[in-house]
Amino acid sequence: MSFDTIAVVGLGYIGLPTAAVFASRKKWVVGVDINPDTVNLINRGEVHIVEPDLDMLVHAAVTEGYLRATCEPEAADAFLIAVPTPFKDGNEPDLAFIEAASRAIAPRLKPGNLVVLESTSPVGATEQMAAWLAEERPDLTFPQSAGEESDVRIAHCPERVLPGHVLRELVHNDRVIGGMTPRCSRAAVDLYQTFVEGECVVTTARTAEMCKLTENSFRDLNIAFANELSIICDKQGIDVWELIRLANRHPRVNILQPGPGVGGHCIAVDPWFIVSQTPDEARLIRTAREVNDGKPRWVVEKVKSLVEELVAKECKARKKIRIAFLGLAFKANIDDLRESPALAITLSTAEEFPGQVVAVEPHIDQQPKPLLEANIPLVSLHEAMQADIVVLLVDHKDWLNLPLDVGNCQRLLDTRGVITSVSAND
Structure with missing residues (x-):
């Protein structure tokens, strides 16, 4: 099956790289985003997120005419929905963005189209998307009513990429593809084989949805063990980093590294989708x-x-103590602040100690709105190291193996275990 024109709805950390990779394979790609600033930036061949080589790929795709962005969906052969799926109060999944995207593309659908939900979603979201599309387009048939003979094919294909390695992993990782019917799955496989060099493994839509939630819940469980262990070790006066190194010498033990929490748009969110259902x-x-x-x-x-x-x-005096936080992103070497425990810690501390907190984040150029509102300036690493309390929250490569001289009236809290040496005068 041939898909010459592809619409990608949502030009964020997954949608934009996916659109750019399709465009690099000489497919005509229309990127759709509700933010006009994002649309204008991309149409100039520029990017609004930090991801290695993405800027060059987008610039080439736009220059060659294979990629352009718009605020309104247009007709296409295939539609990929890659919008956020946050949760509401009580950790209930919020499908409002998926619903809005579904209703926005519905007027553009025609027989033979494929619609793929890439957004990480609770089980049943793909079927719900199909129901919204059918509601908007009663003149077309969909898999939930027409089965294999439907006019429009529907599938779920969750992303499973690592920030900082997105372009490589989009191409080389296996993809789990769950169509609402076997014909839907075959169509989605044809689409992704445009650039995917890994295996496209076919299952049902519900299993594909649960697969992504399971992968991230597995990781969350293992991180939780490490984080709980770090709290226990702190109470017992034990160096958790040394303990983990020793325990991991066992041939069947592989404990992860603890940190200040878990962030990002996946691991910090996806397990709640399982819990809610x-x-x-x-x-x-x-x-x-x-x-x-x-x-x-x-x-x-x-x-x-x-x-x-x-x-x-x-x-x-308590009100004179200066506190510096190293790192605001949710993980190392990226600019993504979504669900970041480092950002939450910094903001929460600033509430306790207003006007006494500074932060260092080498991957962002401008002060984010939450920091502006909390009066937390971004400073250089050198300036931060002069603070009375230095808290390392993110293990960016900029300060791996960073040796610190901690004075008599200075304290260090290393939540990532990356400081190589600390000398103290007391």
């Missing part, structure tokens, strides 16, 4: 989420205890 059964998944969600609060309490320690030593 099966609350009585997903007990371990819920507990892991609660452990990881609680780790930022634990870090804030550690910072407060360091403040009180300096006050007790009569180093400075």
